[in-house]
Amino acid sequence: MSRSKKKWICVFCGSANGARAEYLATARELGLAIAGKGHGLVYGGATAGLMGAVADAALSAGGEVVGVIPDVLMDREIAHRGLTELHAVHTMHERKALMASRADAFVALPGGFGTMDEFLEILTWAQLRIHSKPCVLLNVGGYYDALLQFLDHAVEQGFLKTENRQRVLVTEDVPGTLLEIKRAWEQIETPVHDPKLDELVK
Incomplete structure (x- = not known):
């Protein structure tokens, strides 16, 4: 796959390993799978926790990995x-x-405030039609069950439209995640790269 046609998947995830071994294992599996499909990985640039695991796995499989990290977190x-x-x-x-502008799809693994901030903001941008890229919640071991219940509650209470709730693609494993992304890419009518995101970087 040439660099010009390479698709890039942005992964949001925690800088900790989490309490369950399957979180780390899934991060590694995702990194391997992204590289194995010939895609590039975009992530937060750290070596710690799930962030480091997904990046190291992609690199070990010969994949390209782009990290973006603020100065304050460099050390x-x-x-x-x-x-x-x-x-x-x-x-x-x-x-x-910058992560959003480089990516063609977004996946959230387990994480905390930072992961939620990143994933919910990218969903907000999708809701506002700033981009049309797939947004996948990889619900490892039911980690995000409570969040999904909250989103359904927000729909019931009139604060979230059903069509926007449906922008959250939910999967339970890595193969399902890549399949959902592939299906979404096939359905996107507008170009995957949206110049509106470039304006946000400036």
Whole structure:
């Protein structure tokens, strides 16, 4: 697959390993699968936790990995120095915008505040028609069950439209995740790369 046609998958996830071994195992499996399909990985640029696991796995399989990390976290999260590209930015806002502009799809593995911030913001941008890229919640071991219940509650209470709730593609394993992304790419009528995202980076 040529570089010009390579698709890039952005993964949001925790900088901790989590309490269950399957979180780390799934992060590694996802990294291997992304590289194995010839896609590139975009992520937060750290070596710690699930972030480091998904990146190391993709690299070990010969994949290209782009990391984006703000200056303030360069040492705290121990920036990954072995990536294909590592971009140091000034703010968290710049980090999210650059990751979004480089990606053709988004996947959230288990994580905390940061992961939720990144995934919910990218969903908000989809709701606002800033992009039409697939957004997948990889619900490892039911980790996101409570969040999904909340989203359904938001629909019931009139704060979230059903059509926007449906933008959250939910999968339970890595093969299902890549299949959902593939299906979504096939259905996208507009170009995967949206210049509106470039404006957010500036």
